[in-house]
């Protein structure tokens with residue numbers, strides 16, 4: 001999906017045009033009530049236009065409105081948005097967030113919003129969630145990242161399609177000028193909510209939005225297009241290299257043959273094994289390769305020894321997350337999800353750690369560090385459930401749920 005010509009930015013978007021954008025981002029499940037397509041709707045012009053267009057594209061869509069409860073009027077705005085959606089024939093659910101800890105408000109609000117949206121999508125059977133980022137959001141992101149010295153990965157900008165946890169986030173409007181979205185709503189006589197924080201220069205993004213000139217936006221689009229191409233070529237090379245040189249084991253660790261050690265493979269594998277959404281910095285990756293072993297981003301890279309001629313990547317015990325309550329199938333350590341439906345009250349998910357003592361790592365074919373960093377169900381200081389792939393009695397289903405692909409994140413981009 002390339003940038004569309006913006007000769008007349010006021011021309012409303014037609015249903016056929018939107019459908020063509022959606023087709024380019026498929027495949028999609030059949031249009032059925034059992035698996036509606038999710039819509040993230042704030043009530044602003046962009047996401048309301050998205051909802052209106054999406055409803056013309058298919059019958060079964062389900063909108064989620066997150067009320068951050070940070071302003072006194074937000075609950076009423078969320079209700080008003082739900083009503084506007086219902087008038088367009090779009091069913092809507094309001095998700096109200098609890099209070100936030102102080103500091104880094106925008107970032108925390110965004111993370112909490114996505115976590116809540118992901119859970120709501122899973123509950124409602126939505127595999128895909130559409131969000132309304134548009135061309136100007138992309139320009140601003142790329143310009144901000146360029147200003148901060150980002151490399152090619154960052155300059156590739158916001159992805160049109162990306163896996164986030166258990167769902168796929170899709171951004172069909174990334175190549176669309178925001179004026180066209182407002183024009184679309186006006187043509188359909190629809191109103192929207194203006195969020196005052198979108199004008200607040202205290203936020204860095206708002207300053208970029210207001211200050212970018214047309215030629216700076218054009219420049220940002222050139223950087224982004226170049227970076228997307230560069231990323232696609234690097235990704236293809238990396239996928240090839242990993243297919244030939246790496247083995248990813250079900251217990252969450254990776255073997256990489258000596259020939260396969262390079263900046264891209266180490267960076268991707270550190271991120272994969274840690275379950276982090278972020279890549280380690282380039283300098284740190286290069287220094288780790290130079291040393292040949294060490295710890296980076298919560299992952300240990302060391303000589304593979306009995307596992308072959310290369311290195312292994314294992315989750316570092318001292319970096320694993322503290323135990324979490326096991327009820328409700330939570331994600332633990334950004335890596336594992338326990339699918340056990342009923343767990344006794346007071347059960348926790350935590351690292352196997354000392355609970356690995358009775359297990360023979362050598363016979364299981366797992367490095368000791370990887371074994372200790374596996375998840376287990378704990379109750380009153382005792383292990384009551386091991387992951388099922390260890391194939392022992394009394395195991396419980398744990399699945400890898402890092403939700404971050406090793407390559408191909410920016411495969412489709414605006």
Ligand SMILES: Nc1ncnc2c1ncn2[C@@H]1O[C@H](COP(=O)(O)OP(=O)(O)OP(=O)(O)O)[C@@H](O)[C@H]1O
Pocket residue numbers: 040041042043044045046047048064065066067068113130131132133137195198
């Ligand atoms: N409170 C919210 N509830 C649901 N989805 C949201 C919410 N806030 C943002 N989103 C989704 O994330 C996208 C990008 O967020 P951003 O904060 O840039 O949007 P916005 O300025 O609120 O734009 P919009 O005009 O779409 O409302 C939105 O277009 C929308 O799809």
